[in-house]
Amino acid sequence: MQNRQKVSNAIIRRLPRYRRYLGYLQTKGIKKISSNELSELIGYTASQIRQDLNTFGEFGQQGYGYEVDKLYKEINRILGLDREYKTVVIGVGNLGQAITNYSYYYKIGFNIIGLFDVNPKIVGNVINDVEVMDAAGLEEYLEKENIDIGVICVNRENAQRVVDSLIRGGVKGIWNFAPIDLEVPDEIALESVHLSDSLHALSFMIRNNSGEKKD
Amino acid sequence: MQNRQKVSNAIIRRLPRYRRYLGYLQTKGIKKISSNELSELIGYTASQIRQDLNTFGEFGQQGYGYEVDKLYKEINRILGLDREYKTVVIGVGNLGQAITNYSYYYKIGFNIIGLFDVNPKIVGNVINDVEVMDAAGLEEYLEKENIDIGVICVNRENAQRVVDSLIRGGVKGIWNFAPIDLEVPDEIALESVHLSDSLHALSFMIRNNSGEKKD
């Protein structure tokens, strides 16, 4: 598990998708699948699928294929979904609430145990059994709790400041929804969802009449 | 504007980011910038920036650089942000509401004029001055209104069916938040925001102690 070299971003983006399709196969009761069948389903080449999987180990059996259950478990492990993450959400406006309420199913393992906001109208509200705390108490809270992930749902102007607090407080990863490119140290994981960038990419594709698009 | 060949997905993803930084420079009152200065700011190589821009035209001036205002306008035009899009949101749960309410600023040009849901408790609610209609009336509505973009905030099980309706109704693009890979004809633009995939990518990066990450 240690000292593997850098996994390319392209592979990281494909892994959750493998997971989704394997989960689907599982619910269908399908026990084994070959890279060719998976290719048909998921749309990557069989060659790419085998290459991707072999980055992490030898999960298949020659002449047979891959066991769905086993591969699903392996990918979960690779993705770090075999553990739980203590998570806080900063900024409990529309988006923060949506994330907090977001279908439990898709957030298994990501336990939102703290909510913070600066707005006195929001502080004290209870969302999904968690009471919204005053953001002024964030740093103090982080000293007590061992938080893994901070979700940034504050506005652009405050995002970096909040991130700095979170990192001082020891979080391992940031899930950012603010429309800004945040600065974090190398050892901190950062994943940004830039909704407006995504919308603008859509608009580009509409103008250029699309043709193939990725995903 | 016509018959240019396929713009790579990598470039499409960078364009909204150029736009963001140019908007920032504008608010700072900066009038000109060289590819080297922009590289410093945005983190792409100067060479890449020049290559990217030259995909769409010659926007700079040798020996001088790029005019911020002009380049910003050009990129807006390239992204199709010089027009308006009639937009509907299907599924007005937490996420649909968040998208609908999402800071006006980031949605300029994307006018949400129709909201639809199947839940009788939600139908009739007014969000951002728009009343939620019964999803049963979607197809009829699309026949009357000329809608450009449909935003999918329904669950996985219903997403493809809704998309099929939207496409029959003539939309040009789909902004999808359901955790499924939708099927659309080649001429329809599709942009998916897979929140759970994004979260799982974050979890991967945490496990693998990150190091560099894209964005």
Add this chain to the structure above:
DNA sequence: TAGATTGTTAATCGATTAACAATC
């Protein structure tokens, strides 16, 4: 004119695909 910086071609790098030997 000299200096700066673009536009663009050429070189490099990395990711994807093809091919095939290993092996179940």
Add this chain to the structure above:
DNA sequence: TAGATTGTTAATCGATTAACAATC
């Protein structure tokens, strides 16, 4: 064993970076 399919090396393709001539 023969057939199937993986694991893995080699070939190809595309995207990024470097270099430099054009030109403001």
